[in-house]
Amino acid sequence: MTSTSTSATTAKPATPEQVLRAPKVALHEHLDGGVRPATVADIAEQIGHELPAAPDQLGLWFADAASSGSLPRYLETFEHTVAVMQRAEDLARVAKESVLDLAADGVVYAELRWAPEQHLAGGLSLPETVEAVQAGIDEGRAEARAEGTPIVVGQLLTAMRHAQHGLEIAELVVQYRDRGVCGFDIAGAEDGFPPILHLEAFEYLRRENAHFTIHAGEAFGLPSIWQAIQRCGADRLGHGVRIIDDIDLAAADGPRLGRLASYIRDKRIPLEMCPSSNLQTSAVPNMRSVAxxxxxxxxxxxFRVTVNCDNRLMSGTTMSREMQLLVDAFGYGTDDLRWFTVNAMKSAFLPFDERLALINDVIKPRYAAL
Structure with a gap:
């Protein structure tokens, strides 16, 4: 599919320096997809986990496997990152380093999503995994603040959609929502495992006034998106890129929205889009480049579109790189990047007054200074 974007910005494209300096908001950031290659190698050596490449080639191996076009090879990458995140100290280390890496890239707010049920092999309980990750986040935030790059970070607890732990993880979200956990998600194979399978969890979260997003419209099309919104009540859509299937691009009077696409736009439902990741996984047919x-x-x-990395390690990317790819593809200026960033901050699972403070006191002034 070739984009029919028509309202190209009239401003000059943002420069690489401006992109790097711009404040950023990351809503779709997998903790096990953003581990430093050196950390993977170090912990693997400690625990005796065999890796597929030498330490100095590990980062390249992850990127090559994720870009291979083979789903089994892509999924294999997570076997190695999850394997080195089974001890409390390792979960804390990975979380701390993720916070520091994001802060160094100019991210001022981030939600780190991960699946506690995948981190029990070392004998930890579900609450202990959450507490370990929070300890790492707290340490990372304190260090980032001391370095002059303050960042706000929340945990998004994920249930694997092919498993049966949705309600258990949802209850964990509510248990820890005043202690660093900001919301819930389901992830994993989308085709064959529709959101409705976890309806009990979503109904519980709504009764408890808790926030949740759902991976939908990435590896499966409109039925997945419809269920996530209309049956499950998702606050946001993880990816949601296949909403394009409900837009008639050949209409004589310009792109014509179908009923579902219109509803999502009218309701301002945020789309957590991940350009590099979507390109790697062929989320949209005939997508050959970010353009x-x-x-x-x-x-x-x-639409309320946001920009995200998904898996920084697997995509060999950062928030700055994702924004730069959009600048290169669409000619976006700093006003466009600010629009994406404010969209994301408006959509964050954070109390309204805190969102507003970050927008008015951090994001807008820093963009104005670019």
Whole structure:
């Protein structure tokens, strides 16, 4: 699919220096997808886990496997990152380093999503995994603040959609929501495991006034998106890129939205889009480059679009790189990047007054200074 983006910015494209300096908000950031290669190698040596490449080649191996076009090879990458995140000290280390890496890239707010049920092999309980990750986040935030790069970070607890732990993880979200956990998600194989399988968890979260997002519209199309929104009540859509299937690009009077696409736009339901990751996994047919990604068209049409990395390690990317790719593809200026960032901050699982403070006191002034 070739983007039919028509409202190209009239401002000059943002410079690489401006992109690096710009404040950023990361809503879709997998903890086990952002581990430092050196950390993977170090912990693997400590625990005796065999790796597929030498330590100095590990980062390249992850990127090559994730870009291979083979789903089994892509999924294999997570076997190694999850394997080195089974002890409390390792979960804390990975969380701390993720916070520091994001802060160094100019991220001022982030939600780190991860699946506690995948981190019990070392004997930890579910609460102990959450507490270990929070300890790492707290340490990372304190260090980032001391270095002059303050960042706000929340945990998003994920249930694997092919398993049966949805309600248990949802209860964990509520248990820890005043201690660093900001919301819930389901992830994993989308095709064959629709959101409705975890309806009990979503109904519980709604009764408890808790926030949740759902991976939908990445590896499966409109039925997955419809269920996530209309049956489960998702606050946001993880990826949601296949909403493009409900937009008639050949209409004589310009792109024409179907009922579902119109509903999502009208309700301002945020789309957590991940350009590099979507390209790697062929989330949209015939997408050959970021310039073909629907994000350009969806922005033009007024959807609440946000920019994210998904898995920094697997995609060999950062928030700055994702923004730069959009600048290169669509000619975006700093006003466009600010629009994406404010969208994301408005959509964060954070109390309204705290969101507003970050927008008015941090994001807008820093963009104005670029």
């Amino acid at each position: 073909d990604h629907p994000i350009g068209l969806l922005k033009d049409l007024g």
